[in-house]
Amino acid sequence: MAVVLYHHPLSRAATCVWMLEEVGVEHELRFVDLMAGEHKKPDMISLNPMGKLPILKDGDVVVTETAAIGLYLADRYSSGKLAPAPDDPGRGTYLRWSMFAPAVIEPGLMAKMRGWEYGAAQAGWGDHDSMLIAMESAVSHGFILGDRFSMADIIFGATVRFMLGFGMLEKRPAFTAYVERLEKRPALQRADERGAAICKERGIEQPGG
Ligand SMILES: N[C@@H](CCC(=O)N[C@@H](CS)C(=O)NCC(=O)O)C(=O)O
Structure with missing residues (x-):
């Protein structure tokens, strides 16, 4: 099969399964045992030096970074549908909002949770309150593109859903309604x-499950 997702169900790869399901491309999920450290083995490091x-x-093409995987899949297999055309x-x-999730929400919520000290003008993710207001503005009217669901909603939305689920994001009505x-x-x-x-097949305990 041309498209292979290296996967563990309790990782961001779960978001990529949603992406693949939306795009509808044939694919294989290849289980990587994170608990056993398989992601740090040479064959994995050769694909992603981050481990x-x-x-x-996808054939010879290797894509890492959840947001990049989503943008790639939408352009390659769902152009004009899940990905708006360039014009x-x-x-x-x-x-804009596809990039906002990994560039602002992820570090911003980690900074908040861990109590990092940083200069909001220098840090690309800025201050917490502005981030929440920006996020509300993105989703309070429906999907990111209004009535039109797109890959941006998987990238942004999976982040919001995950962060709400783990209590890292304030349960503002705009976020819960969006999810x-x-x-x-x-x-x-x-x-x-x-x-x-x-998880069931491999005896992996799901959080809250
Ligand atoms: N920026 C990356 C983050 C990838 C990431 O942190 N993956 C986690 C699982 S969700 C991982 O593989 N952690 C294992 C490790 O770093 O040892 C993305 O968006 O895909």
Whole structure:
């Protein structure tokens, strides 16, 4: 099979399963045992020198970084649908919030949780309150592109969903309503079911499960 996702169900690779389910491309999930340190073995390091999941292989193309995997899959297999075309007026908004998740939300919430001291003007993720207001502005009107669901909603939305689930993000109404909208997606439900089935099969305990 051309498309292979190196996967562990309790990792960001779970988000990539949702991406693959939405895009509808045939693929294989290749289990990497994070607990046994398989992601630090030479064959994995040769694909991702960071020694981290997820890793997507599409033929000879290797893509790491969850957001990049989403943008790649949408452009390659769902252009004009999950990815607005380059000349679509929604393209800028789509890219903006796709990048916001790993560049601002992830470090911003980690900084908050760990009580990091930093200068908000120098740190790319800025101050916490501004970040929350920006996030609300992105999703309070529906999906990132309004009525149109796109890959940006998986990249941004999976981050919001995960951070809410782990109590790292304030439960503001705009965020909880957004996650409710996302959880209606059959592709997300299928991805969750696949993750749960792999956990069951391999005896992996799911948080809260
Ligand atoms: N920036 C990366 C983060 C990847 C990452 O931190 N993956 C975690 C699992 S969710 C991992 O592989 N951790 C194992 C380790 O670093 O040893 C992305 O967005 O994909």
